Amino acid sequence: GHMRVLGEVGGHMGGWGCEKLLHEARLKAKAKRRLRRASSRDSTRESLSEGAEPGPEPGSPKGRAHDRRSRTGKGRGLPKKGGAGGKGVWGAPGVVYGYQEPDARDPNYDEVAQGDTVYATVVPELEEGELEKNVQPMVLEYFEHGDTSEVMELLRGLNLGSRGHAVPSLAVALALEGKASHRELTSRLLSDLVGRVVTPEDIAWAFDKMLRDLPDLILDTPEAPQLLGQFIARAVADHALPLDFLERYKGRVDCEHARAALDRAAVLLRIKRDVNRLDNVWGVGGGQRPVKHLVKEMNLLLREYLLSGEVAEAEHCLRELEVPHFHHELVYEAVVMVLEGSGEEPVAKMVTLLKVLWETGLVTLDQMNRGFQRVYEELGDISLDVPLAHGLLERLVELCFDRGVITRALRDACPARGRKRFVSEGDGGRVKQ
Known part of the structure; x- marks a missing residue:
């Protein structure tokens, strides 16, 4: 390749500096080599994918030069998926466009009406399909790493333009299909993005659309109205949605599903007016929340169960916490x-709950053992506050063993009353008085 190029260039060196021409020739040769490499990559890919039709012989004039396919090495020259689009065309039929920013290149653009001129680096605004392609993997990765600042950086690199609402829409849609922990992360993302990448109105627009789409969403996610209501309540509490978001719908909603979602949001906002900004609306644990918080949640769940006696509800709450490795805490707390x-009733009730959790496999053997062993270890301290703790524990352990909740070994490990026990290991082995 070099020689020919140099030959061509050498022909008209005229008054030019030799250096410059040589330099350009080298660049040209390099570009040609790169093209050749890219195109050979392309042709192998094509021959693999289309295998049927043989390409022209290398020598024939219908070689690469007259080939009308793209030479950048991208694509196989097929039309774009979905068609209808591209610059300067009308777009697909039936598409309704929202508000568009005034465009300085528009012949009717009136500069005087626009205020001060600000020069900025322009990244072209993303088109709908592009947007989804860029944002969806971003959200799914965020579900893995949980770092909102990383998402913000990536979003700033894209030009969302008037499509700010697409990000909350996509995130919430993905979270509806995901787990409780994904919903928690999504609520956090919304409140972190507001004022930085999107406005509360963008988020309002997104929820507006999702409320209208509920009849479709329900097909995949039957509980979508309740979940959407919880998203809305949390977003209002986090100031990610305008405070009057619910007011705007007063008396204007015909769809029963949308009404269910808005009612759920209203109820949550009423109940939780004073409770830490609805932070526990998803009841999510996992690695994201401190142990202290989980302990509090489990405590609450047990207390509610003792009041209501609803085993299924307690079981549901425990699953929602998504911390199977921490279920020994529930056994211990229980x-x-x-x-x-005090009294007999709590003993029988707790045994019933533990039996169900054990039989459904929510509490594993080692979690059950760990929970009881922790109580055994701390019995000395508990007895200081509850003098009768020993007798109660023995009764509870006996009952659990009878109902098949714990093993014989665990029952036998229960500290007996008669022994003199040391206060604890750290106090030099003084015998308890």
Whole structure:
């Protein structure tokens, strides 16, 4: 390749500096080599994918030069998926366009009406399909890493333009299909993006659209109205949605699903007016929340269960926490609650709950053992506050064993009353008085 190029160039060196021409020739040769490499890559890919029709012989004039396919090495020259689009065309039939920013290149653009001129680096605004292609993987990765600042950086690199609402829409749609932890992360993302990448009105627009889409969303996610209501309540509480968001719908909603979603949001906002900004609306644990918070949630769940006696509800709440590795805490809390409570009823009730959690496999053997062993270890301290703790524990353990909740070994490990026990390991082995 070099020689020919140099030959061509050498022909008209005229008064030019030799250096410059040589340099240009080298660049040209390099570009040609690169093209050749790209195109050979392309042709192998094509021959693999289309295998049927043989390409022209290398020597024939219908070689690469007259080939009308793209030479950039991208695509196989097929039309774009979905068709209808591209610059300067009308677009697909039936598409309704929202408000468009005034465009300085528009012949009717009136500069005087626009205020001060500000020069900025322009990234072209993303088209609908592009947007989804860019944003969806971004959200799914965020579900893995949980870092909102990374998402913000990436979004700033794109020009969302008038499509700011697409990000909350996509994130919430993906979260509806995902787990409780994804919903928690999505609520967090919305509140972090507001004022930085999107406005509360963008988010309002997104929820507006999703409320209208509920009849479709329900097909995949039957509980979509309740979940959407919870998203709305949390977003209002986090100031990610305008405070009057619910007011705007007063008396204007015909769709029963949308009404269900808005009612759910209104109820949550009423109840939780004072409770830490609806932070626990998703009841999510996992690695994201401190142990202290989980302990509080489990405690609450047990107390509610003792009041209502609804095993299924307690089981549901425990699953929602998504911390199977931490279920020994529930066992521990349950036993301690019985010891610190009074009367017969809590004992029987807790055994019933533990039996169900054990049989459904929510609490594994080692989690059950760990929970009870922790109580055994701390019995000395518990007895200081609850003098009768020993007798209660023995009764509870006996009952659990009878109902098949714990193993014989665990029952036998229960500390007996008669022994003199040390206060605890750290106090030099003084015997308890």
